[in-house]
Amino acid sequence: MSRRVLVVEDELPIRDMLVFALEQKGYYTLEAETYTEALDKIVEPYPDLILLDWMLPGGSGIQLAKQLKQNEYTRQIPIIMLTARGEEEDKIRGLEVGADDYVTKPFSPKELLARIRAVMRRSTPTSSEDMIQVQGLKLDPVSHRVTANEDGLDMGPTEFKLLHFFMSHPERVYSREQLLDHVWGTNVYVEDRTVDVHIRRLRKAISTHGHDKLIQTVRGAGYRFSSKVS
Amino acid sequence: MSRRVLVVEDELPIRDMLVFALEQKGYYTLEAETYTEALDKIVEPYPDLILLDWMLPGGSGIQLAKQLKQNEYTRQIPIIMLTARGEEEDKIRGLEVGADDYVTKPFSPKELLARIRAVMRRSTPTSSEDMIQVQGLKLDPVSHRVTANEDGLDMGPTEFKLLHFFMSHPERVYSREQLLDHVWGTNVYVEDRTVDVHIRRLRKAISTHGHDKLIQTVRGAGYRFSSKVS
């Protein structure tokens, strides 16, 4: 599991400190000093997390976050914002825009790393661009295609994401709420029951070769993607 | 998973609305109208989240938050503050004091519930997810599966919870009331004898390989999960 963190911070000493702490802990780091530079780095393969200085010259930190959260593919990348003490305004706007957490400068590396861990744990490892295959059901994230025994399957974007998530997290029950968080994303207000419908559509889409059995209902708990019989 | 939410709000209609929405979603609720009343409710077992009206008479909402965040034990309870539109001052002070998020009145229940979800997930550390195994009987909390010598077993949610509890607390007698507290949860009114029925169902479910002997009746006391012969 690659764990790549993009550090967007214009002050070199702080950036260095962050990079040092991160690499110490085994993360790969990317660095950007400006808004433009950051955008250059946010391409596939996407980083797994972005540490974003809110105080970029021209307030472009907020700008960047907003932009990322609007794009379907970058929306999932968790963002931890770095704010100066007292810049509470920023925190508010940050949470409004969809940042996942914030850390106030000056911060201890320990605290920061703890928050990174927490945020990462609950986010999808989007890094895997590899083809996933289970019992003849193939999903290729790169070409954005699903095939069952070489037959192409048709499904909507949400079903694709749902299947992608399931296939990369098999043998594990997810409650509807967890699925909403992981597939729809945080800060989205959708009914629990909506998950049912998409599960239904996904099952239908992959049912031609009997793959719908892979998606199992776990009563009272949620859904599970499993190749074992229930 | 206990999900108890304390609602601190002096206006009855809003409090009612909140409580209704929360219970609709399966949360247990506690209510408080004033600062003092709130303090009374914040005792063990601590609520898992506090919805705090910032506009309590006398500004005591802020007071309360500050106090909670200063105490070692209550500090970790996440707080979502309810602010009136435009009261940016409050939001700022709220975050300064340590609130975890805020919602602006008037708010949609949907948004509120989504934020509750997000905040709870942030704070709840994943509880024991280890597989438990006793004499070939395996329970995997992650995939939510029970197998006996590799054969999958079928049981209802309550039986699963019951078995989970037993397996993580073996060699110890539990009275029916204790089982109700631990498995069904507190403040649930259910007959004692109902436990018998679920014990019966659980035994039946795990009996294929003789594991029903693990659940032993202790006359006059309750039940015990034990790998030793009785």
Place this chain on the structure above:
DNA sequence: TCTTAATGTAACAAAAACATCATAAAACAA
């Protein structure tokens, strides 16, 4: 042995959880 309290069991009705469908709104493409 008999009595009695405690526990086991099956059946049933009510509630809860889930599946499915139709529809309207939203997003998207032509």
Place this chain on the structure above:
DNA sequence: TTGTTTTATGATGTTTTTGTTACATTAAGA
């Protein structure tokens, strides 16, 4: 713009689960 696809939701139908009751069985002491 118009037409098409996708999405979210409420309504409704279906299945599973749950709690309770009534009766059967068991264990322990008198």
